Amino acid sequence: MSTYLRAREISQEPVVTLAGEDVARIKDVVFDPMRGSITCFTLSGRGLLAGPLKRALLWKKVHALGPDAVMIRDEDSLEEDDEAARERIEAPGGGSVIGARVMTEEGSALGTITDVIIETSGTPKVIGYEVGPTARTGQTVFLPVIRPKSVSEEMMVVPACTADFTAGDPAGLPAAAEGLRRRLEQEA
């Protein structure tokens, strides 16, 4: 079982009840970039209902997030009232960090976020970002982000030392995150 999922892989995953019915498809993963926690999923319909569904799936209603499907207990788990979900979606940077630039506090650009890496062992958590190449680095890297300083749709500001802890693949992120955490503690 793969322990790391990309937000791009999760979008388009079917939402399946424990009774084996697919009731919707995931459109976007909405998360809190400051904490790394997943708040909800926006949905699109399937088949006759295709197109955006006016319903969302709150994280607390998810039975499991897997590599092939998002499992829910039954169809009642989908939020009928969209309001609760919408509030969360409109939180700063929620779900739309793809395309945002990663900037250090000291003003060097580390690249543009191309995907979000989610660790699924235990409670799923955003552990870092895939960052597309910059002119300077010339390659795609994985950046652990433990405590961003601030996030907007346009930009994510991270501690300067984040640049020292890049990983070559998602599996290298936990070690990179651990290194970064220690460094941040030393600097604090």
Add this chain to the structure above:
Amino acid sequence: MMLFSTAQGRTVIALSTAERLGTITACTIAPSPAHISSLHLRTRGRHGHVMLWKNVQSFGEDAVTVRSAEGLKPEKELESAEEAHKSHDPLGKRVLTEAGESMGIVEDIDFDEKDGSLRALLTTEGKVPGDRLKGVGGYAVVVRRPG
């Protein structure tokens, strides 16, 4: 041990009238406890029919016997929520664990011909014990994770 593939094509006979009702084409399964809930038959008419497992008297080597033709229901009269509805046919369906991981496609099922209990699902990726069955729907067969 009996594989459903070997039961397909077997004749179903009504004991009260000594009639051949049709031949087995498919089945549906249901959880807790995992069992075969119905047999789907090809009958002389144009449409398929369904016989609930509880009407089965004996699953013999040459024929399956039921008490009478009374239990036979046209497939199209079933609601999708009913256990015997075609959407609960596991064959050819993907298997998902309740954690959302794919475990292959159901190729055959191993069942006890005496009581209809489901022993195992045989999938393209191996055998899944019947007692792990959580549900069968139009999209997938959902099973508990191993271990």
